[in-house]
Amino acid sequence: MLKIPGYEGGPLVQGSAYLDNPLFWPVHLGTSLRGEDAQRAAFGADWDAAMELNRTLSGEHEWPVFNVPLRSGHTIHVVYRNFEDDQGVDYVIHHAAWSKAETLAAVDGHFMGPGMAWPELLSVARQPATEGAGDAAARLLLLFPTLGDAQLPDDAAAVLTTALAALTWIEEPAEVARMLLENQGLWAPARWTPTAGVWTNDGGHSFRNPGNAFALPERRLLEISDALRDGK
Template sequence: MLKIPGYEGGPLVQGDAYLDDPLFWPVHLGSCLRGEDAQRAAFGADWDAAMELYRTLSAEHEWPVFSVPLRSGHTIYVVYRNVADGWGVDYLIHQPAWSEAETLAVVDGHFMGPGMTWPELLSAARRSATEGIGDADARLLLLFPTLGDALLPDDAAVALTAALAALTLIEQPTDVAGMLLENQGQWAPALWRSAGGVWINDGGHSYRNPSNAFALPERRLLEISNALQGGS
C-alpha cells in the first residue's frame, strides 16, 4: 500500500493507469469547468461515460494517487480523498528530509488555495525528474487545479491548449483552455509577489499567504518557492 508521510487516510493506490483515458482529464479539471457551456465543451457527448469514470475515481475502497517528482527532490502528490461525505482532491508536497508532507491546495467544498503561480505550474510541468509521471502535458493538467494567478502571461493559453489537444478528445481545446484560465481554481485568482525570495500571495484561503493564521512556516514557504521555481 502506498504511504505519504504524515498523510492520514486511504487505502492509497497508484492512479497512473487513469492517465491514458482521455476522459480522465475533463473529470479531473471539473472544479475549473464552471457552467453548462464549459462542461458541454469539455465533455461533449461523453457526459455519461465521464460520470461513470468519476464514480470509479471517487470510490471509497481506493484513493488514487498521482506522483509528480520535481528535479529539486520534492514530490507533489495528487490524492483523490475518497471519504464518504468528504470527497476532495488534496495537493501535497514532500521531500525526504521532511517528517511529513505539506498541503499546497485542496479542491473540495471547503477549498484551500491557490497553491501555484502560472510560472511555477509551467516549471513543475516541464522540469520533470527521472521517475514518476514525466509527460509535461500530463503534469500540467494534473497540477492545473492548484493555479490561482491574476497576472497570466499572454501565451498561457497556448501551453494549456496544446496539453488538452494532446491528451483529450475535446473538439475545441482552445475554447476550453480559455474557460479554464478564466475560472482557474475554486478561489479568486491571487496577486503574487516575491518577499525575500519567498513567493507569497494575497489569497484568503491560501497556505502561501503569510497573513493567514494557517499559512505554512516561512522556511517551508521559501523551500517550496525554490522547488517550484525550478531551483534546488
C-alpha cells in the same frame, strides 16, 4: 499500500493508469468547468462515460494517487480523498527530510488555495522526470487545479490549449482552455509577490499567504518556492 508521511486516510493506490485515458483530464479539471457550456465543450457526447469514470475515481475502496517528482527531490502527490462524507482532491508536497507532507491546495467544498502561480506551474510541468507523471502536458493538467494567478502571461491559453489537444478528445481545446483560465480554481485569482526568494500570494484561503493564521512556516515557504520554480 502506498503511504505519504503525515497524510491521514486511505487506502492509497497508484493512479498512473488513468493518465492514458483521455476522459480523465476533463473529469480532473471539472471544478474549473463551471456551467453547461463549459461542460458541453469539455465532455460532449462522452458525458455518461465521464461520470462513470468520476464515480470510479471517487470510490471509497481506493484513493488514486498521482506523483509529480521535482528536480529538487520533493514530490507533489495528487490524492483523490474519498471519505464517504469528505471527498476532494488534495495536493501535498513532501521531501524525504520532512517528517510530514505539507498541503499546497485542497479542491473540495471547503477549498484551500491557490497553491501555485502560473510560472511555477509551468516550471514544474517542464521539469524532467524518470518516474511518476513524466510528460510535461500531463504534469501541467494534473496540477492545473492548484492555480490561482491574476497576472497570467499572454501565452498561457496557448500553452494550455496544446496540453489539452495532446491528451484529450476535446474538439475545441482553445475554447476549453479559455474557460479553464477564466475559472481557475475555486478561489479568486491571487496576486503573487517575490520577497527574498519566497513567492507568496494574497489569497484568503492560501497556505502560501503569510497573512493567514494557517500559513506555512517561512522556512517551508522558501523551500517550496525554490522547488517549484527550480531555483529560478
